[in-house]
Amino acid sequence: MRAGQQFTRRGGTVAVAADDQQPVEQPAARGVCEELARNMASGWAHTEAHDLPPIPQAGRTAARRAALSARFPGERLVVPAGNLRIRSNDTEYPFRASTEYAYLTGDLKEDGVLVLEPADGGHEAALYRLPRSDKENGEFWLDGQGELWAGRRRSLTEAGALYGIPCRDVRTAAGLLRSAGGPVRVVRGHDTGIEAALADMTTAETDEELRVFLSELRLVKDAFEIGELQKAVDSTVRGFEDVVKVLDKAEATSERYIEGTFFLRARVEGNDVGYGSICAAGPHACTLHWVRNDGDVRSGDLLLLDAGVETHSLYTADVTRTLPINGTYTDIQRKIYDAVYASQEAGIAAVKPGAKFRDFHDASQHVLAEKLVEWGLLEGPVERVLELGLQRRWTLHGTGHMLGMDVHDCAAARREAYVDGTLEPGMCLTVEPGLYFQTDDLTVPEEYRGIGVRIEDDILVTEDGNRNMSAGLPRTSTEVEAWMARLKG
Ligand code: GLY
Ligand code: MN
Ligand code: MN
Secondary structure, three states: OOOOOOOOEEOOEEOOOOOOOOOOOOHHHHOOOHHHHHHHHOOOOOOOOOOOOOOOOHHHHHHHHHHHHHHOOOOEEEEEOOOOOEEEOOEEOOOOOOHHHHHHHOOOOOOOEEEEEEEOOEEEEEEEEOOOOOOOOOHHHHOOOOHHHHOOOOOHHHHHHHHOOOEEEHHHHHHHHHHOOOOEEEOOOOOHHHHHHOHHHOOHHHHHHHHHHHHHHOOOOOHHHHHHHHHHHHHHHHHHHHHHHOHHHHHHOOHHHHHHHHHHHHHHHOOEEOOOOEEEEHHHHHOOOOOOOOOOOOOOOEEEEEEOEEOOOOOEOOEEEEEEOOOOOOHHHHHHHHHHHHHHHHHHHOOOOOOEHHHHHHHHHHHHHHHHHHOOOOOOOHHHHHHHOOOHHHHOOOOOOEOOOOOOOOOOOOHHHOOOOEOOOOOEEEEOOEEEOOOOOOOOOHHHOOOEEEOEEEEEEEOOEEEEOOOOOOOOHHHHHHHHHHHHO
């Protein structure tokens, strides 16, 4: 169900009635009779909200913009939210604002553009957004982006109060940016219309510096962000509990029952899942990005569930548990699980301020290499195994990553700031070692094949060590079994 005709969209950017663009097509031109057009143009109540309080993080977003301003004095900085993307024909994917835009504004609406305009001693921020629909010209009911179809939007005045930034009509943004002089940078990858408008005025290298800076700015989380991450984790804990309670239904259907159950929790308590849930039963656990989730769920197998709720403010958890579907690990499953647990314990213990980011990875990998040598799957000594990385046939991936608004947060940060950097209080990261024995791996005894185990927790670096934000879920094999028995009643 869509509006019969739509106003023009250009390059993904809304382009309705812009003063530098095509005039709005009048209702008569769309076969709407004048009487209906007049009727639809009037008789609507004024609904402007007054004295709206700012969003809770408005002070934080202002501080982040100030840090950005200080890094790029005298330059115009453009940070788009992004646009709706077509899924098929006239249906769109659910919209998720760019992390950079949400981080700097708190706004989550499509088509928004934050502009930091150089001004005396810093920058002035302006938020370009789509305003309320015009009722006079029929836009509100004849355009696909009209409020009758898309729902009431915040007026520019309302949005200004909420986000603490003066707001302007986004349909003027491209023209204004094109005609403005002076150096400019844009965060690429979100809004092709805005990028096209700036094409002759920006370079990939200078734009990348802006993206890198914003990525590094997010490495240390403020108190608001830590609170949001904890909310994400707490909802995720409840989502895992939901899944355990319906494992019998999953056995009767497929992994999709698990995906749907977790998604329900994510949508009811948060915005969405922060990434495609991995609901991997049996050997699917050995496929690291198993998101098809269409396999059988069988008693006697393990379920590797890697899932995270994303909050309304777009912070996501990233948690994995590997559970015995019938509630009890077999001997070989327990042996592998306990090894991964020991590895995770060593990794978590290495997370503290002043430690190198790599330390927890090294500590975790050391334990896994020891186990693989102990089990006779690799020839020692362990130091040689680690030096050559031989354990990687079964450990497959890195032991963790920064976590925040993106599940793999701060991904554009420079090596020296992240991978080769030092942990600081306020950083949040995952510790997630795993062992994966593929079904066709002839180098291991048959009993190992098809078993994949990962345990993943979200760890906050504190002043004196760390806090496991996802400690609400059990981790040892015996605690997991007791927890499942309790939940299954
Ligand atoms: N869920 C993706 C990851 O663990 O990194
Ligand atoms: Mn994960
Ligand atoms: Mn992860």
